[in-house]
Amino acid sequence: MARNVDKSSVPAVTVPRLALYLRKLRELKAQGTARISSQHLAELIDLNPAQIRKDFSYFGEFGTRGVGYEVQRLEEEIAKCLGLWRSWSVIILGAGKLGRALVQYRGFAEYQFNVVGVFDNSEHVIGANYGAGRVRSVAELEEFCAQQPVDIAMITVPAAVAEETIDKAVAAGVRAVLNFAPVKVHVPADVVIRQVDLSSELMFLSFYLDRERE
Amino acid sequence: MARNVDKSSVPAVTVPRLALYLRKLRELKAQGTARISSQHLAELIDLNPAQIRKDFSYFGEFGTRGVGYEVQRLEEEIAKCLGLWRSWSVIILGAGKLGRALVQYRGFAEYQFNVVGVFDNSEHVIGANYGAGRVRSVAELEEFCAQQPVDIAMITVPAAVAEETIDKAVAAGVRAVLNFAPVKVHVPADVVIRQVDLSSELMFLSFYLDRERE
Numbered sequence: 335m336a337r338n339v340d341k342s343s344v345p346a347v348t349v350p351r352l353a354l355y356l357r358k359l360r361e362l363k364a365q366g367t368a369r370i371s372s373q374h375l376a377e378l379i380d381l382n383p384a385q386i387r388k389d390f391s392y393f394g395e396f397g398t399r400g401v402g403y404e405v406q407r408l409e410e411e412i413a414k415c416l417g418l419w420r421s422w423s424v425i426i427l428g429a430g431k432l433g434r435a436l437v438q439y440r441g442f443a444e445y446q447f448n449v450v451g452v453f454d455n456s457e458h459v460i461g462a463n464y465g466a467g468r469v470r471s472v473a474e475l476e477e478f479c480a481q482q483p484v485d486i487a488m489i490t491v492p493a494a495v496a497e498e499t500i501d502k503a504v505a506a507g508v509r510a511v512l513n514f515a516p517v518k519v520h521v522p523a524d525v526v527i528r529q530v531d532l533s534s535e536l537m538f539l540s541f542y543l544d545r546e547r548e
Numbered sequence: 549m550a551r552n553v554d555k556s557s558v559p560a561v562t563v564p565r566l567a568l569y570l571r572k573l574r575e576l577k578a579q580g581t582a583r584i585s586s587q588h589l590a591e592l593i594d595l596n597p598a599q600i601r602k603d604f605s606y607f608g609e610f611g612t613r614g615v616g617y618e619v620q621r622l623e624e625e626i627a628k629c630l631g632l633w634r635s636w637s638v639i640i641l642g643a644g645k646l647g648r649a650l651v652q653y654r655g656f657a658e659y660q661f662n663v664v665g666v667f668d669n670s671e672h673v674i675g676a677n678y679g680a681g682r683v684r685s686v687a688e689l690e691e692f693c694a695q696q697p698v699d700i701a702m703i704t705v706p707a708a709v710a711e712e713t714i715d716k717a718v719a720a721g722v723r724a725v726l727n728f729a730p731v732k733v734h735v736p737a738d739v740v741i742r743q744v745d746l747s748s749e750l751m752f753l754s755f756y757l758d759r760e761r762e
Contacts, residue, residue, distance in 0.1 A: 353748035417758030435649035510753035534567035539724035544631030
């Protein structure tokens with residue numbers, strides 16, 4: 335069914351909204367809601383109904399005017415489009431505080447993102463177990479990835495070693511990176527990278543707080 | 549000096565780029581670089597030079613054609629614009645794994661975001677110290693905020709209680725929220741909220757991984 339959606343037509347800015355829709359549709363399904371209008375959904379997630387209709391148009395025309403969208407069908411189509419019809423293997427590179435917190439973050443497994451390995455360079459943490467097996471040395475990364483498929487690497491090492499760590503993951507065959515280190519890293523064109531920059535999020539807030547007080 | 553920049557003219561989509569520029573300019577300053585062209589900066593941070601020139605135009609005309617921008621002056625102007633001329637007090641609501649990891653995340657203090665308090669509802673963690681004083685009960689939040697200014701609340705409670713927790717922070721006078729709970733929460737118009745949605749970031753990656761394999 336996902337094959338019906340031409341994913342190359344879905345713009346990158348739309349993808350985070352798909353994740354938002356998916357979460358809300360799952361909630362509605364769990365509550366027993368069978369259909370929802372773009373208007374009602376827009377109120378629930380604070381978006382423009384026209385935007386929602388445009389985004390849903392990628393999934394074909396199974397919304398009916400005055401009746402709304404079928405919640406379950408739409409939820410299934412979006413999940414497939416996001417690649418959630420299968421599970422994905424995730425490794426965490428950097429077993430510091432943030433890395434350890436992420437190992438057991440429940441929100442990942444809920445969508446079948448499974449942490450299969452944790453790696454670090456420090457002898458202080460190699461061998462310890464924070465929830466996804468013992469922490470391995472980064473030197474074992476290539477062998478590990480050769481033995482089992484790894485889809486995504488989450489980078490929680492210090493900024494100074496983020497680039498070399500990402501290079502190692504890419505060399506080992508990883509094709510998707512979620513970088514928590516506050517440094518922009520170049521990757522080959524066939525690798526997709528997203529950055530979670532927590533300080534930058536705080537600066538967004540301080541920008542507005544400071545503006546209000548002017 | 550920051551008063552010279554009309555912050556209301558800076559669009560929201562520009563603000564995260566300002567944070568990116570700031571980080572790179574600080575790096576360049578530390579390396580002793582006095583001037584940089586938009587072209588060179590564009591290469592360093594993988595953006596379009598025209599975009600950079602447009603963004604910098606908010607800070608007045610102190611780039612000179614063929615000579616480039618003054619690194620230190622630009623860095624200072626951007627920092628001021630982002631509200632970083634002062635420090636900001638941050639509280640963390642939710643002392644679970646993620647909350648504890650954030651307490652000691654070094655990237656925050658670097659920009660003078662100071663964690664001044666950690667709150668939780670669970671008796672198992674109230675009283676424990678993960679790095680910013682003992683964990684307080686959420687019931688103490690209002691009194692705490694009355695006694696010292698709190699600018700920003702980071703929300704690391706479970707999704708099911710995120711809304712009520714944010715409501716409590718807002719009622720206590722907090723005007724900026726960084727929400728890590730995977731749920732969209734409505735706040736009053738005078739409160740600024742940003743969401744860090746880790747599952748959604750992973751779905752962005754799985755979308756592209758899945759597309760490649762089609």
